[in-house]
Amino acid sequence: MPSADAQAHSAHLREVIQEQIIAAGGRIPFWKFMELALYAPGLGYYSAGAHKFGPGGDFTTAPERSPLFCACVADALAPALRQAGKGAVFMEVGGGSGAFAEACLEKLQADGVLPARYAILEPSADLRQRQRERLQARLPAELFARVEWLDGPIAQPWDGVLFANEVIDALPAPRFAIRNGEVLEECVTLDGEGRFVRSEQPADAMLSAAVRRIESQLPAPFADGYRSEVLAQLPYWLPAVAGGLRNGALLFIDYGYARSEYYQPDRDDGTLRAFRQHHVTNDVFAWPGLQDITASVDFTALAEAGVGAGFEFSGYCSQASFLLGNRLQENLAAAEAQTADEVARHNLRQQAKVLTLPSEMGERFQAIGFQRGVELDAAFLVGDLSHRL
Numbered sequence: 242m243p244s245a246d247a248q249a250h251s252a253h254l255r256e257v258i259q260e261q262i263i264a265a266g267g268r269i270p271f272w273k274f275m276e277l278a279l280y281a282p283g284l285g286y287y288s289a290g291a292h293k294f295g296p297g298g299d300f301t302t303a304p305e306r307s308p309l310f311c312a313c314v315a316d317a318l319a320p321a322l323r324q325a326g327k328g329a330v331f332m333e334v335g336g337g338s339g340a341f342a343e344a345c346l347e348k349l350q351a352d353g354v355l356p357a358r359y360a361i362l363e364p365s366a367d368l369r370q371r372q373r374e375r376l377q378a379r380l381p382a383e384l385f386a387r388v389e390w391l392d393g394p395i396a397q398p399w400d401g402v403l404f405a406n407e408v409i410d411a412l413p414a415p416r417f418a419i420r421n422g423e424v425l426e427e428c429v430t431l432d433g434e435g436r437f438v439r440s441e442q443p444a445d446a447m448l449s450a451a452v453r454r455i456e457s458q459l460p461a462p463f464a465d466g467y468r469s470e471v472l473a474q475l476p477y478w479l480p481a482v483a484g485g486l487r488n489g490a491l492l493f494i495d496y497g498y499a500r501s502e503y504y505q506p507d508r509d510d511g512t513l514r515a516f517r518q519h520h521v522t523n524d525v526f527a528w529p530g531l532q533d534i535t536a537s538v539d540f541t542a543l544a545e546a547g548v549g550a551g552f553e554f555s556g557y558c559s560q561a562s563f564l565l566g567n568r569l570q571e572n573l574a575a576a577e578a579q580t581a582d583e584v585a586r587h588n589l590r591q592q593a594k595v596l597t598l599p600s601e602m603g604e605r606f607q608a609i610g611f612q613r614g615v616e617l618d619a620a621f622l623v624g625d626l627s628h629r630l
Contacts, residue, residue, distance in 0.1 A: 243531055250530055251530050253530075254281060254530040255529050257281060257284060258429075258529060259431060261277060262429065268430040268442065270415065270426055270427075270442075271427045274437070275413040275414060278525075279411060284530050287364070287365045287367075288366070288367060301519075303596060303606070304341035304344065305337070305338060306592060306595055307593070308340075309572050309573060310564065311340070311343075312345075312568075312576075313567040313568060314404060314406075315348040315349050316568045317563070317617070318331070318492060318617075318620075320615070320616060320617075320619065321401075321612065324614075325488055325614075325615055328400065329357060330399050331345070331358070331359045331401055331404070332401060332402070333345075333360070333362070334362045335407070335411075336361040336372045337368070337406070337407075338371065339373075339376050341404075341406065342372065342388065343375065343380060345359075346380060346384050347384070350384060359387050362390075362393070363391075369390050372390075376388055394481060394484035396484050398485040399487065399489075400487055401486070402489050402490045403490070403492070405482075406495070407494070409495050409538045410537060410538055411535055412474075412478065414470040414471075415427075415448055415470065415471060415472070416469070416511065417470075417471060418467070419468075420465065420466070421465065424449040424453065425441040426441065426443070426445070427440075428441060428442050438526075451471045455471060455500065455504060460501075464509065466509065469508070469510070471539070475546045476545070479491075479543075479546040487614065488615055490611065490615050491547060491552060492609075492617070493538075494606060494608045495538045496605045496606050496607070498537060498538075498607075499539075501629070512536050516533040517531060517533070538607075540630060544557065550611075552612060554627070555611055555617040555620065555621055556608075556610055556620065556625060556627060557607065557625070557626050557629075558623065558625055559604050559606070559624055559626065560604075560607065560608055561597040561598070562626075564596055564597060573593050608620075608621075
């Protein structure tokens with residue numbers, strides 16, 4: 242059970258969401274509930290001060306697992322940074338604990354490909370402060386001087402690379418349901434005791450069109466009662482977050498599926514789930530503000546959004562293939578050579594296994610890239626899965 246203080250925090254956020262539901266006439270779309278639970282100022286999961294990342298948090302992302310992940314991503318993006326020119330910007334969306342920025346900057350410096358600026362787009366004031374404290378304490382002053390935090394996407398023209406790891410899965414996800422052949426939107430309402438419960442309302446034109454478009458690409462229509470998620474806002478979100486990017490590359494790594502796998506008939510309640518203290522639960526209404534809420538990524542939708550925003554598709558593969566194709570073995574050997582401790586070398590090899598084994602992160606996570614005026618194709622030479630999109 243959460244501590245008394247954590248329970249009080251969650252109860253406060255629960256009251257805020259209840260008030261929003263009442264003010265909206267008794268129900269809010271599920272995406273709005275997810276937005277409040279994750280991002281309500283000072284109360285939402287990502288906005289409050291709870292420890293989220295690593296062994297002491299609720300989940301562990303690849304940068305916390307191993308700097309090997311960061312080194313491989315840096316190697317993959319280095320050619321695009323070089324091609325973008327001396328004023329190139331490295332933009333990280335959602336900086337997490339700061340572990341990625343730390344290891345990536347050190348690798349780029351070692352390879353002689355430092356960007357002019359390392360910009361972190363982080364909406365959470367709490368996480369922004371934690372990132373700042375970590376990077377200021379661990380990076381040399383000349384490296385830390387290149388880091389800046391953004392209040393929004395870079396609107397003015399810029400060249401460089403954009404990287405996002407486990408970001409899209411945390412975007413507030415609209416939910417839909419099929420009833421008697423009609424598309425409905427899943428909402429959240431209150432029962433007689435004030436508890437959050439599911440309800441439904443007719444879908445608006447945007448959501449309905451997005452669902453019907455997906456359905457038209459599947460072998461059979463959605464069955465009655467089928468529920469899932471669709472990020473209908475993705476075609477607008479991607480160009481918005483890229484801002485004024487002229488010449489550069491986009492790289493996204495996240496867990497998810499190609500569309501035909503995402504909307505399989507037996508996945509009839511979608512992919513929505515919550516994480517708390519390294520446990521997964523389907524009860525996304527439990528402990529608002531104390532657990533992460535997430536949905537898998539439809540990589541076909543992401544590919545469509547990237548191309549629709551005017552970028553050229555670079556490639557799509559599993560995380561294991563991506564890391565192996567971007568010098569994982571060489572980076573592992575270099576890391577092992579820097580330590581005389583056999584225990585440390587063993588730990589490095591275990592980290593590489595966690596990042597690549599199918600039973601761990603290797604197949605559940607996928608990488609997808611886009612380019613404009615630079616080349617990112619070479620980062621996807623191993624294990625191409627673009628035929629699945």
